[in-house]
Amino acid sequence: MAEIVSILSGKGGVGKSTIVSALGYSLAAEGKRTLIAELDLGLRGLDLMLSLSDRIVFDLGDLLCGRCTLSDALVCSPYTSRLFLIPAPSSPLSELDAGQLSALLFELSPHFDFILLDMPAGLYLSPALTAALSDTALIVATPDAVSVRSAGKVRAMLEERDFFSHRLLINRFSRSPFKKSGFAHMDQVIDMVGSQLMGIFPKDEKGILFLQNGSEPMEGSAFLTVARAVAxxxxxxxxxxxIH
Ligand SMILES: Nc1ncnc2c1ncn2[C@@H]1O[C@H](COP(=O)(O)OP(=O)(O)OP(=O)(O)O)[C@@H](O)[C@H]1O
Ligand SMILES: [Mg+2]
Known part of the structure; x- marks a missing residue:
């Protein structure tokens, strides 16, 4: 059965989808059959990052409504035969029901080693869905006060639901702005979130260009090196x- 890993954050735009994509490529490179399910309703983007937009016919909404079969909705990466995507519904009005999603994941699970759930930002849906559906949660925060506080809130909401298998990923780290961020040390960030640190992704505009262009993974970039380690x-x- 697949290990189900949710990637979530309090504040938006902290790099969840970027990290999910890099982790997907990294797990696939490690020989693991990996599925990414995008749960960000109406805000589909992973098809572009993973260079799959011209292959999308059906999405998660179609699958949950029974308008297509599992194999119709799974799209395979052009760069590795071990990475698949189920794109988010294109309509923001779709609904995600935890029971339906759980049944779907149960059906998908025997076919994969890892299923990564790219959650929407915020507290409304993601902590509850994560606690209901996943084995592990990766909470993403950038090293700034607002993001760190919101990540702590996410961690607390997971624990209120008796979900303790969470880890922290720091993204867009760079040494000089970190000094100006108001945090004296990375330990302060970890303490404020209250989750064990699993990786520090550097700010690396060049290293993630392949995701912005939807091109082949750029081996050797600092960002991808951390993704490989986290995988x-x-x-x-x-x-x-x-720390890179
Ligand atoms: N380590 C990084 N270095 C530089 N830029 C980054 C890094 N990580 C993410 N970005 C950029 O930050 C922006 C937001 O990233 P992304 O879309 O992955 O965030 P998100 O958390 O998924 O957003 P949302 O909450 O809207 O789903 C993108 O332009 C992305 O290229
Ligand atoms: Mg996203």
Whole structure:
């Protein structure tokens, strides 16, 4: 059965979809059959990042309503045969029902090693869905006060639902702005969120260009190097934490 990993945040725009895409490529490169399910209603974007937009016919909404079969809705990456996407419904008015999603994941689970759920930002839907559906939650925050506080709120909402299997990913880290961020040390960020740190993604505009252009993964970029390490940690392999 697949390990189901949700990627969520309080504040929007912190890099969840970017990280999900890089983790998807990284798990696939490690030989793991990986499915990314995009749950951001009406805000589809992963098809562009993963270079799949011209292959999309059906989406998660069609699948949940029974308008298509599982194999109709799964789209395979042009760059690796081990990475698949189910795109988000294009309508913001679609509804995501935890019971329906759980039944769908149960059906998909035997066919994959990992299923990554790209959650919408905010507190309205994601903490409840994450607690109901996933084995592990990765809370993404950028090193600024608003994002860190909202990540702490997400962590608290998960724990209110008796979900404790959460980890923290810091994104867009760079040493000099970090000093100006008001945090004296990374430990302060970790303490405020209250979740164990699993990776620090550098601010790396060049290293994520391949996702913005929907081109082939750019091996060796600092961003992808961290994604590879996080993917291996998800597989249970010990990889020391490094700051790039
Ligand atoms: N490590 C990084 N370095 C530089 N730019 C980054 C990094 N991570 C993400 N970005 C940029 O930040 C922007 C937001 O990223 P992304 O769409 O992945 O965030 P998100 O959390 O999924 O947003 P939303 O909450 O709207 O779903 C994008 O323009 C992306 O290219
Ligand atoms: Mg997103």
């Amino acid at each position: 291996r940690r998800l597989m249970g392999i010990y990889i020391p934490l490094l």
